[in-house]
Amino acid sequence: MTEYFVMKDASLKRYNTLRLDVKAALVVLPQSVEGMVAALRDFKDREIVIIGNGSNMMFDRDHYDENTVFIVTILLNDIELVNGEIVTEAGTRLNRLAWFACEQSLGGLEFCEDIPGTMGGALIMNAGQWQYAIGQYVKWVDVYNFETDAVERIIPDEDFFAYRHSKLTQMPVFILRAGLEAREGDYNEALEKMLYYRHERYVKQPRNFANAGSVFKRPKDKEGNSLYVWKMFDAVKLRGFQVGDAMVSEKHPGFIVNVGNATVADMHAVINECKKRVKDEYDVDLELEWRVIK
Template structure:
C-alpha cells in the first residue's frame, strides 16, 4: 500500500490504519489502510483522479449491510461527512439529497413538505449513497421507484450524473462502476398529507421494532429473497434459528439476520452465513445469495 508521501494532497481528513469496526453495525473487522473523509466533492474528485489506479476504493456509509473481514480493507475507504448530508426540496415533489444523508433524514424532510412515497426509506439503515448503490428497498418499494438520477464521482475522479436507466437496477443490485462514490441523488415522490405520511412511517417503524433485532450488533438482512421464497423462512425451515458459530448467531427474532453476540470475529459471521447457505441448499435445494456485502481480506 502507498505511503502518505505518495498519496494525493487532500483538504479533508486522511487517516492511516483507521479502525473500521466502530464504523460498521457488526462492530467487527480490521482497519482500512486509509480512511478519507473529503471536505467536499471537489476534494474527492481531485483525490481519486490523482490516486494510483491500482489502489482499491470503497465508499462507506452507516456501515449496515457490510462485513469487513478481519484483515481489513487494503485500500482507501471513503466516508462522506456533513457536507454530503443535506436534503433540499427542489419543487413540490422532488428532493435533492446528499450521498451522506440518512434514510431517516430524507423521509422526514419529505414528510415535512408533504411528499409521499418515500416513507420506506425510514426503514433502511443506511445513507443515500448506500441504498442508491444497492437499490435498497423495504415494504414493497425500492430506490428504483423514486430515483430520477444520481451524482457520482468515478474512480478516475470524473464527476457524472447517471440516470435511472444508467444504473441498470435489478433486485438489490446496480451497475454502478467499481470504485465509484455516490455523492448525491434526486428522488421524486407524490403529493401527500404530512399526518398520513407520518402514520405510515410510524407503522413501518413499529413493524421493524417488533420483527427485527434492531438493538443487536447486526448487519441487516443477510440474504436476498430468492424468487418465490422468503429467505427467513428457508433459513428457519433448515433448522438454523439460533444456530451459532463462535460469537456469531442466527437471530432468534428474525432468521434472516445474523448477530454478533459480543465477541464475534468477521470470520465467525461469514462462516455462519456460509453454513446457513449450505444447510438451506441441503434442505430445500435453494442457493441463497448474500445481500450483505463482504469486503477486505481474511486475517
C-alpha cells in the same frame, strides 16, 4: 479549508453496523462533494472502498493495508428542496431523507424511515421495502467517472433500476448526489406511515444486537417460486446457531447478529454453515445480500 480528513491505522468498528473491529491503514472522510472527488482522484492508485452507514456489508479480513483506502461518506449529508426536486448527497441517511420529506409535506418516501443505509448505497442496490424502492423516485444521479476523470450526470431510463439492483453496479462510477421526485403529500399521513413502518420492523427484527440487515437474497425454487429464508433456516434448525459471538438471530433467523465481540472469522463460519445446511436439505444455493469487502 481541508477537503478531507485522513486517519491512519484506524478501527472501522464505528463505521459498520455489524460492529466488527477491523483495522484499516487508511480511512478518509470527505467534508463535501468536492472533497469526495478530490479524495477519489488523490487515491486513484489504491483499491477504493466506499462506506456510507456501513450497513448491508461485512469484511473478508481483519486488517487492510495501505493498498486499500476506505472513504467514509458520513459528512456528505446535505439535503434540500430545489425547483421541485429533493437534492441529497450520497452520505445522507435514508431515515433523514424520510423525515425531511415529511417536514416538507411530501409523500412517497415514508418507506425510507427505517432502512439503515445512505443514499449512495440505496441507489446501488435500489433499496426498498414492501412495494416501494428508491429507484421509483430518482430523476438524476451525479457521479464521478474514474475512467473519464469527470463528474457526470446520469438520467436513469425505465430499465435502470430492478429488484435490489441498478445499472450503477456495472458502471465505472462513484455516487456523489441525486435528485429525487418531490411528490405532494400530507404531513400527518406521512408521519403515521413512518411510525407504522418503524413499529413493524422493531417488532419483527433483532434491534437489540448489532447486525447488517437481511443476510441472504430471497431464493427461488426450480419452478421459479420464491422461498422464505427464515422458514428454511427453521427447518434445518439454524435459529440460534452460534460460532463465537456471531449468531443466527433467535428473533428473526433471516438475520445474523453480533452478540458481543464477533470476529470476521465468526461471521464467515456462521454464513458458511447456513449455506451448507440449506444446500444439503433443499439443493438451493443461497446468495448474500451483504456486500463483502475483499
